[in-house]
Amino acid sequence: MADHEDPKTGKKNKGTSKEVCGYPLSIFFIVVNEFCERFSYYGMRAVLVLYFKYFLRWDDDLATSIYHTFVALCYLTPILGAIVADSWLGKFKTIIYLSIVYAIGQVAMAVSAIHDITDTDRDGTPNNMTFHVVLSMVGLFLIALGTGGIKPCVAAFGGDQFGDHQERQRRTFFSVFYLCINGGSLLSTIITPILRAQNCGIYSKQKCYSLAFGVPAALMVVALVVFIVGSGMYYKAKPEGNIMGDVCKCIGFAISNRYKHRSKQYPSREHWMDWAEDKYDKLLIAQIKMVLKVLFLYIPLPMFWTLFDQKGSRWTLQATTMDGNFGAIVIQPDQMQTVNPILILTLVPIMDSVIYPLIKKCGLNFTPLKRMTVGMFLAALAFVCAAVVQIEIDVSRKHLTYFNLTQFVNGMNKPVNVSTSEVVFGQIEKFHYSNYSQIRNGRATFFLQSGQLSCAFSRDFGFGSSYTFFIPSTLSLGSNCQESITGAEDIKPNSVHMALQVPQYFFITAGEVMFSVTGLEFSYSQAPSNMKAVLQAGWLLTVAIGNFIVLIVAEVAKLPKQWTEYVLFASLLLCVCIIFSIMAYFYTYIDPTEIEAKFRRNVGDDDDDKNDKQRKLEMEMMKRDLDRSDDEHYKGKQTKM
Numbered sequence: 039m040a041d042h043e044d045p046k047t048g049k050k051n052k053g054t055s056k057e058v059c060g061y062p063l064s065i066f067f068i069v070v071n072e073f074c075e076r077f078s079y080y081g082m083r084a085v086l087v088l089y090f091k092y093f094l095r096w097d098d099d100l101a102t103s104i105y106h107t108f109v110a111l112c113y114l115t116p117i118l119g120a121i122v123a124d125s126w127l128g129k130f131k132t133i134i135y136l137s138i139v140y141a142i143g144q145v146a147m148a149v150s151a152i153h154d155i156t157d158t159d160r161d162g163t164p165n166n167m168t169f170h171v172v173l174s175m176v177g178l179f180l181i182a183l184g185t186g187g188i189k190p191c192v193a194a195f196g197g198d199q200f201g202d203h204q205e206r207q208r209r210t211f212f213s214v215f216y217l218c219i220n221g222g223s224l225l226s227t228i229i230t231p232i233l234r235a236q237n238c239g240i241y242s243k244q245k246c247y248s249l250a251f252g253v254p255a256a257l258m259v260v261a262l263v264v265f266i267v268g269s270g271m272y273y274k275a276k277p278e279g280n281i282m283g284d285v286c287k288c289i290g291f292a293i294s295n296r297y298k299h300r301s302k303q304y305p306s307r308e309h310w311m312d313w314a315e316d317k318y319d320k321l322l323i324a325q326i327k328m329v330l331k332v333l334f335l336y337i338p339l340p341m342f343w344t345l346f347d348q349k350g351s352r353w354t355l356q357a358t359t360m361d362g363n364f365g366a367i368v369i370q371p372d373q374m375q376t377v378n379p380i381l382i383l384t385l386v387p388i389m390d391s392v393i394y395p396l397i398k399k400c401g402l403n404f405t406p407l408k409r410m411t412v413g414m415f416l417a418a419l420a421f422v423c424a425a426v427v428q429i430e431i432d433v434s435r436k437h438l439t440y441f442n443l444t445q446f447v448n449g450m451n452k453p454v455n456v457s458t459s460e461v462v463f464g465q466i467e468k469f470h471y472s473n474y475s476q477i478r479n480g481r482a483t484f485f486l487q488s489g490q491l492s493c494a495f496s497r498d499f500g501f502g503s504s505y506t507f508f509i510p511s512t513l514s515l516g517s518n519c520q521e522s523i524t525g526a527e528d529i530k531p532n533s534v535h536m537a538l539q540v541p542q543y544f545f546i547t548a549g550e551v552m553f554s555v556t557g558l559e560f561s562y563s564q565a566p567s568n569m570k571a572v573l574q575a576g577w578l579l580t581v582a583i584g585n586f587i588v589l590i591v592a593e594v595a596k597l598p599k600q601w602t603e604y605v606l607f608a609s610l611l612l613c614v615c616i617i618f619s620i621m622a623y624f625y626t627y628i629d630p631t632e633i634e635a636k637f638r639r640n641v642g643d644d645d646d647d648k649n650d651k652q653r654k655l656e657m658e659m660m661k662r663d664l665d666r667s668d669d670e671h672y673k674g675k676q677t678k679m
């Protein structure tokens with residue numbers, strides 16, 4: 039679809055073919071695509087750490103490390119996606135191709151979780167773990183490539199659909215887009231843990247990770263199909279060339295030129311990037327200066343993500359040692375992560391319509407960088423809460439899992455078969471005992487069968503408990519199993535309730551709203567027009583680095599107590615928060631459009647008969663404008679911090 043220009047206003051209108059309530063119809067497909075894609079991503083991520091621990095049988099540290107390596111990869115690949123889209127394929131084709139890679143990755147994960155594939159002895163555990171590990175790692179790599187690669191493209195592609203006369207609609211689109219991310223995340227983190235908790239299998243029933251990965255895979259296919267269906271309605275901007283490549287070359291030239299002219303005989307220049315002026319356009323140099331200023335400010339930010347992304351690893355593992363019985367419903371450990379999107383969906387509107395306006399009314403200038411600083415502080419507070427909960431667990435805890443384990447001792451002089459509707463203990467020989475098997479939390483009914491004898495009994499199981507049941511020698515036809523069979527509690531159920539995790543989720547999510555939502559907008563508003571994607575990729579890179587820091591700190595610190603690790607992370611973020619607040623104090627907001635317009639005007643003036651002296655003077659003033667950014671208010675009028 040081509041650009042249309044309003045003959046009266048001269049403004050571009052990209053999507054004029056079909057509009058609904060002032061919005062391009064194509065937006066509907068993009069929003070639905072994002073919802074399905076985020077469902078797919080967060081659904082798979084929600085059960086990932088438990089898959090590592092209980093299916094692949096890795097320990098907590100390895101599970102946490104691989105989880106964060108995967109998340110880090112997901113946020114490294116946006117750079118790749120941005121380069122491919124901008125310089126080669128364009129956003130539309132990049133989204134299509136990488137979505138296919140993404141869907142293949144999800145399918146590979148689902149297949150890797152089918153234990154029957156290698157369960158040759160049919161005992162319920164895979165016999166060739168290497169197959170499952172390799173296939174799941176390949177799957178995760180493809181998912182990281184796909185989800186990260188399309189991430190900087192989808193939002194920008196949505197933004198592209200609006201014409202210049204649809205500024206208001208475009209802003210609303212970005213809010214709806216963020217709500218879709220969290221709507222998808224909310225639904226999937228409720229649903230996939232339920233699927234995982236089911237028992238499934240051909241030869242033997244085990245926890246159904248294949249279904250928990252299979253549904254996200256199906257949703258990714260739906261996302262792709264929805265996106266393709268809308269293809270006739272999209273405005274498809276042509277690739278603008280490799281801006282990232284240009285930026286790198288320009289910076290490289292500035293550094294090498296500075297080095298070549300290091301002798302004192304050459305006069306110094308105001309900014310080291312000015313050494314690129316000998317070869318590169320002044321506008322490009324000015325734009326790079328703006329980007330570098332923001333990137334410098336990004337240096338401390340990864341620490342926020344280091345804490346934030348432990349919701350899916352350490353906090354989920356913490357929940358496995360807690361009691362998820364909420365009376366009417368039983369919450370799975372991985373379902374606790376839903377608290378985050380639920381709070382996002384409530385806190386974002388409250389912040390925007392109540393808290394921020396109230397702060398403004400009190401005469402406080404709560405600038406983006408101040409909000410981000412408060413967000414960091416709240417995340418540190420969340421980890422203090424996590425540490426307190428952990429101490430509580432350690433005091434009460436006798437064991438390490440939320441599964442209930444049960445075994446039977448057959449005291450009869452003949453074999454007996456024991457089963458529940460989901461678990462088969464098999465035949466227990468006379469005077470023998472069975473292996474421990476996992477039983478679902480809540481009430482379970484056991485069926486006993488031995489020759490003519492057939493009876494049933496039921497028991498309640500608390501989170502994490504373990505029991506041994508004795509089948510007495512006196513059990514005979516007509517016996518009441520409910521009364522005859524006695525059980526010994528090997529391990530007491532978890533006693534610390536999962537509700538205690540709510541405060542830490544509240545603080546981390548309030549921190550996210552202040553830090554992440556604001557940071558996204560800040561990155562957009564402070565970026566030059568042609569480098570918005572570059573800064574978005576830079577912003578996402580801070581998430582990747584944050585996840586690598588988890589690995590490094592956890593590996594280097596090797597703290598014996600989990601609560602001390604939480605305190606360490608909280609302290610580190612607090613220190614970083616102080617450093618960031620100092621850096622933010624010295625940052626002055628700029629209006630990139632204004633600065634760019636000045637440079638462009640100057641280029642236009644070249645055609646006029648301006649004398650050289652006047653032009654030089656103007657250029658000097660512009661450079662000073664950019665380097666000192668000394669206006670007074672934010673957004674057009676700039677302000678400190």
Ligand SMILES: CC(C)[C@H](NC(=O)[C@H](C)N)C(=O)O
Pocket residue numbers: 076219220223378379382550554
């Ligand atoms: C990584 C982003 C902050 C964003 N995540 C969320 O909004 C979570 C679900 N609260 C995303 O783009 O996935």
